[in-house]
Amino acid sequence: MTDRTHISSSVSELRELTPNSEANGLQTKYRLVVLLGSIALLFGVGRQLLALEPIIAGGLAVSIGIIGWFLPGEYAFASGHIGVGIALPSEPSVVILALLELSLWALLILESESWQSALRLGTLGSGIAGLLAVVGWAVLYQTASLWTVSLGSAAVIGLALYTVHRYEIVQLGLVAEAEQ
Amino acid sequence: MRPTRRFWGTITLGGFLSILGAILDQPVLLVGAAGLGIWLLINAIQFTRQLSGLLDTITVSQSSIQRRVSVGDPMSLTLHVDRGSSPETAPALPLRIELTPPLTASGLTEGNKTVDLPSTETTADRTIAVTPKVAGTLEFSAPTLTTIDANGLFTESITVGDAVTVIADPRSPRNLHIGASGTQMAAAYGNHSIEQPGPGLEPIELRKYVHGDDISRIDWKATARLNEPHIRKYEAERSHETLLFFDQRSSLGDGNPGERKLDYLREVALAFVQSAASMSDPIGFWGVGDGGITEQRPAASTPAQYDDLQELLVSLDTVTETATSEDDPNRDSGVTATDRAFAPSRTPAEARLFAARLDNDRSPFAATLQPYVAASRPYVERVENRPLFAALRSLTRELSEGTRTVFFTDDTNKAETYEVVQLAAQNSASVTVFLAPTVLFESGGLTDIEAAHRDYQEFDSYRRKLTNITGVSAYEVGPGHRLNAILAKQANRRNTRQTTPETQ
Numbered sequence: 249m250t251d252r253t254h255i256s257s258s259v260s261e262l263r264e265l266t267p268n269s270e271a272n273g274l275q276t277k278y279r280l281v282v283l284l285g286s287i288a289l290l291f292g293v294g295r296q297l298l299a300l301e302p303i304i305a306g307g308l309a310v311s312i313g314i315i316g317w318f319l320p321g322e323y324a325f326a327s328g329h330i331g332v333g334i335a336l337p338s339e340p341s342v343v344i345l346a347l348l349e350l351s352l353w354a355l356l357i358l359e360s361e362s363w364q365s366a367l368r369l370g371t372l373g374s375g376i377a378g379l380l381a382v383v384g385w386a387v388l389y390q391t392a393s394l395w396t397v398s399l400g401s402a403a404v405i406g407l408a409l410y411t412v413h414r415y416e417i418v419q420l421g422l423v424a425e426a427e428q
Numbered sequence: 429m430r431p432t433r434r435f436w437g438t439i440t441l442g443g444f445l446s447i448l449g450a451i452l453d454q455p456v457l458l459v460g461a462a463g464l465g466i467w468l469l470i471n472a473i474q475f476t477r478q479l480s481g482l483l484d485t486i487t488v489s490q491s492s493i494q495r496r497v498s499v500g501d502p503m504s505l506t507l508h509v510d511r512g513s514s515p516e517t518a519p520a521l522p523l524r525i526e527l528t529p530p531l532t533a534s535g536l537t538e539g540n541k542t543v544d545l546p547s548t549e550t551t552a553d554r555t556i557a558v559t560p561k562v563a564g565t566l567e568f569s570a571p572t573l574t575t576i577d578a579n580g581l582f583t584e585s586i587t588v589g590d591a592v593t594v595i596a597d598p599r600s601p602r603n604l605h606i607g608a609s610g611t612q613m614a615a616a617y618g619n620h621s622i623e624q625p626g627p628g629l630e631p632i633e634l635r636k637y638v639h640g641d642d643i644s645r646i647d648w649k650a651t652a653r654l655n656e657p658h659i660r661k662y663e664a665e666r667s668h669e670t671l672l673f674f675d676q677r678s679s680l681g682d683g684n685p686g687e688r689k690l691d692y693l694r695e696v697a698l699a700f701v702q703s704a705a706s707m708s709d710p711i712g713f714w715g716v717g718d719g720g721i722t723e724q725r726p727a728a729s730t731p732a733q734y735d736d737l738q739e740l741l742v743s744l745d746t747v748t749e750t751a752t753s754e755d756d757p758n759r760d761s762g763v764t765a766t767d768r769a770f771a772p773s774r775t776p777a778e779a780r781l782f783a784a785r786l787d788n789d790r791s792p793f794a795a796t797l798q799p800y801v802a803a804s805r806p807y808v809e810r811v812e813n814r815p816l817f818a819a820l821r822s823l824t825r826e827l828s829e830g831t832r833t834v835f836f837t838d839d840t841n842k843a844e845t846y847e848v849v850q851l852a853a854q855n856s857a858s859v860t861v862f863l864a865p866t867v868l869f870e871s872g873g874l875t876d877i878e879a880a881h882r883d884y885q886e887f888d889s890y891r892r893k894l895t896n897i898t899g900v901s902a903y904e905v906g907p908g909h910r911l912n913a914i915l916a917k918q919a920n921r922r923n924t925r926q927t928t929p930e931t932q
Contacts, residue, residue: 320434320579322464326441329460333452349459356467372470398446398458405465409472416429416476420483420586 312355324355429475435581438464468581475577478521479584485512488525488571488589496595498686502535502557503594505568509545509552520547521575525588528569532596533558560596568592599686601695605908606862608895609888610915613903633661668832669710669727671823671856672697673848674744675816675837676717681746682838682869689864690746692905693836696862698741700834705734713737716819717747727831814844820851827855836905838864839887846894853899861894861902863887867914868906877913884914 312331315324332348417426442464449457487510497503509525523545529536535558545552560566574585607613634650637657647660674697680690704711711734712727725737786794816837827833833856837845845861852859867883887904894902904911 322438322441322467325463325467326445326460329445329457329463330448333449333454333457333460345456345459348456349463352460353463356463372473376466376469394450394453394455394458397455398450398461401458401462401465402443402446405462405469408469409465412469412472412476413429416472416479416584419476419480420584422586425587 321356325352328352328355429472429582429584432576432580432583434579435468438468438581442468471577471579471581475582475584478577479575479586482511482521482523482575483586483588486510486523486573486588487512488573490527490568490571490589490592492568492592492594494594496597497560498597498599499560499563500599500685502559504555505558505592506553506555507543507571509543511545511550521577522547524574525552526572526574527556528572529558530566530568532562532564533560533566533568535559560594563596563598566594566596568594599684601687601692601907603908604692604695604905605911606696606903606905608891608903610911612908634658635661668707668857669712669828669830670700670704670832670834671712671714671727671827672700673816673820673833673835673837673852674713674715674723674741675835676715676722676744676747677815677840678718678746678748679838679840679866680864682866682871684871687869687907688746689838689866689869689906690744692907693862693864694741694744696905697834697836698738701734701737701741704729705731711737713740714819714823715740715744715747716816718815719747720815721819721822722747814841816841817844817848817851820848824851824855827852829857831856833859835859835861837861839866839890842890849894849900849902850897853897856899859897859900861900862905863891863894863902864905868904868910881914884911 312324312328315327329352332352417423442461445457445464446461449455449461487508490505490507492503492505494503505527507525507527509523511520511523525543525545527536527541529541536556540554540556543552543554558566568591570587570589570591572585573588574583576583605612634647635658637646637651637659641659645659647658650658650660674693676690680688680693682689683691701711703709708729710727710729713723713725714721715723723740725733725740786798833852835845835849835852839845845863849859849861865884865887867880867887870880891902891904894900
């Protein structure tokens with residue numbers, strides 16, 4: 249098997265072999281539409297329902313737009329949450345929260361290479377998020393501090409990632425190589 | 429599944445959001461952190477599914493037409509990749525298939541040992557020339573497939589396909605031809621009876637007992653059957669002593685590495701040693717280089733002698749410097765560089781004919797040459813100082829009427845070889861000469877087939893001349909494919925001659 253250093257050096261070269269590698273995800277025109285739509289949704293909601301100052305809403309929109317355009321989607325997703333966290337009242341309604349999350353997820357889905365993939369990603373993500381939210385989050389939020397919620401979420405996701413990793417090793421017959 | 433830098437970047441982002449959310453008491457930041465974690469998770473699941481599907485359909489094969497190749501000769505290795513049919517809904521993964529060459533092969537670089545298959549393509553082929561550097565087994569391990577998920581979060585490397593093994597043979601004589609005038613020799617040595625009665629195992633005659641016969645020789649079964657005492661006579665058998673004289677002078681180094689005159693003659697000499705070992709015949713060896721005797725092994729029939737000679741022959745090489753043997757009788761025999769440079773290439777008769785022609789020739793060219801002919805030293809004196817002749821003359825006492833003398837040399841020093849063979853024939857039971865024709869070992873192949881054909885004819889007439897000496901057999905040794913090319917030219921010429929009159 250090829251050594252890890254060699255693999256990491258060839259990651260960028262391999263990325264070049266993917267379709268739409270130039271746009272790094274969906275094609276540019278769709279990317280622009282999705283990005284502007286999500287920002288409009290995010291700060292239109294914020295402007296109307298959260299009573300943000302226009303200058304704050306505009307500044308956040310521009311910042312997220314720039315980050316979302318030049319950096320991978322996860323950075324726009326994270327910065328969007330920070331912006332919302334700053335602007336959001338301490339007790340937001342579930343509807344508002346759902347709308348905000350929907351627009352931020354749209355930024356993340358920009359990374360998908362096709363609409364079919366994006367749809368699958370969105371469906372799968374919604375399922376997992378819903379499960380996590382309904383089963384764990386509500387209970388933990390009511391009974392423990394945010395630190396506990398934070399660590400608990402990290403542990404659950406870490407465990408899930410490791411489970412998928414082990415499943416992949418067994419499924420592809422790479423157990424012996426992994427042990428080496 | 430190995431995480432990339434982007435994966436770790438996302439994890440860091442998620443961790444940052446999580447801690448910030450806890451510090452600022454903002455649950456929405458924790459929602460963001462969980463979202464990033466979920467995003468990683470669904471990418472991992474998707475990548476695993478894609479990989480699993482890919483391995484079900486992909487075909488990666490590497491193959492080589494050749495199973496054996498000589499060291500230094502290029503061989504071709506072909507890599508074929510076919511990702512097969514994948515479901516429409518699942519986007520194809522970009523693939524990089526990398527060959528894993530052995531360290532002992534050259535020709536594979538970072539650039540040509542990998543084949544990239546973009547997501548949009550289904551098949552790829554590549555043929556690479558690989559050259560083994562050392563002899564042995566070349567094992568091309570199964571290729572390594574490397575891929576990455578669509579978002580660049582995970583990579584995976586998997587070994588796919590089968591390994592290919594190729595044997596790299598050391599460069600050695602190929603298509604060895606031993607024969608005369610292009611005809612392959614059936615057998616040069618074998619069981620040796622002397623066709624005379626004597627003690628032995630093969631019965632040749634049954635005769636009546638006569639007074640004086642040894643009673644122990646009575647064949648009692650024949651006596652009982654014939655009612656008269658009979659004696660069975662057996663064919664006498666004896667061991668043959670063989671002395672090998674191997675010319676190691678610089679001209680024996682002609683030819684490509686591993687396929688030199690010396691390498692071809694070595695194969696024949698090894699066969700003699702093996703034959704002697706199988707019959708427990710005594711065998712000896714004398715090597716002669718440019719400076720005189722280089723190796724000497726008096727005849728013996730011990731297993732150690734056979735092993736020693738085999739080892740000696742395998743490591744035998746040309747010797748161009750002065751004699752290396754401490755007890756070389758020719759060390760101070762007066763063989764000078766000039767003697768070697770002006771080695772006699774004519775027999776005495778030819779030399780006399782040449783001088784007579786010059787006497788009758790009044791041209792300026794003849795006038796220029798005459799002083800050289802007049803000032804030359806006597807022929808016998810010059811030949812006597814030549815290494816092979818000097819070596820044989822010093823060893824004539826080793827030869828006997830039962831000795832079979834075998835020479836391994838080339839056609840470079842024709843006059844000397846002729847005199848040596850004559851001398852050996854006078855002192856041995858038989859002489860066998862194995863000659864490597866220079867024309868079959870020219871570097872660069874047979875570029876001028878006409879000239880090669882002429883040279884071969886000249887060689888063959890010289891070989892026949894040696895055969896005309898009583899008790900002498902002379903054979904040519906060399907690469908058969910080159911000889912066949914020359915003989916094919918000869919055959920074409922004959923055919924042309926035959927067809928030309930018909931057309932006229």
